[in-house]
Amino acid sequence: MSDTATSEHSEPEAAEHHDDGGHEEGHAHPSDWAYVKIAVVLAAITALEVFTYFETVLDWGVALVPSLIFMMVVKFYLVATWFMHLRFDNKLFGRMFTAGLVLAVGVYLVTLTVFEFWV
């Protein structure tokens, strides 16, 4: 690795997003400290998720399911964009993954509605 790349890793904050449009070479990765901060956020969200289980502490009511889904999506997004580097890598990688994800969610939502409403 070049000195340039090494210095990117030693920076205290995340490196800037490098959108090269077509080449992955030269993309900047976040610093270790940035990864730790993301992990702390993920741990905090997980703690909040588990907190919802104990209804005696706080009754979430109708907000429970939307809140849990929102927290799940945020965790999913943080892992995919930061730990899997989709935020910094070439967009084609993200598109390949998103294509499979959207197809899966779409197909199975249709399947679930078939069983729930059409039968």
Add this chain to the structure above:
Amino acid sequence: MSAEAVTADLGHAADEHGHDEHATTTGLSHTKLAMWVFLGSECLLFGGLISTYLLYKTRGNGRTLPTDVFDIPFTSVSSFVLLMSSLTMVLALSAVSRGEAEAGRTWLLATALLGGVFIGGQVYEFTAFVREGVAFTTNPASSAFFTLTGFHGVHVSLGIVMLMSLFVASLKGRLTQRNAETVEIVGLYWHFVDIVWIFIFTVIYLIPAD
């Protein structure tokens, strides 16, 4: 430049990160692209398994449902362990990319150990469920539950095998800055397994069944 020199230049270029890659028509690593396509297809596999469970989760045939025996505090700890293994994985990649072999090895081993703790927890959970009367063939709900979480467990186990392979390669001095992309690709697989569990933990365990 001679034709041979051009071929050599195109065929074996090292980028500024030290990745020693073959030049491709897209300028992207085909191995990495293939892993992303594979992960996209894995979404379909787990989507099918999760949907099946959601359809069958209340079909108990008069017997105990998996949701009746869930131990949320225990599963929460397992989920936290797997989540933190994503941090150690990304730190392993970071260390290997910087050429810090020993730190890379340590983080790889930590990731594999955390994965092992998760699998141990899953084995304990399955054993406890069976003791409480929820086995694979008890009812459609339990079959769907064990199939889904079992498939995920197999994925984690395969990830541990890959991590230990990298650890051994590193011990033998075969895992250097030049092939950091191998660690990155195993890392993508590992993070995906974590992402799937994030989904399973919320949809299967935390969202109430009724």
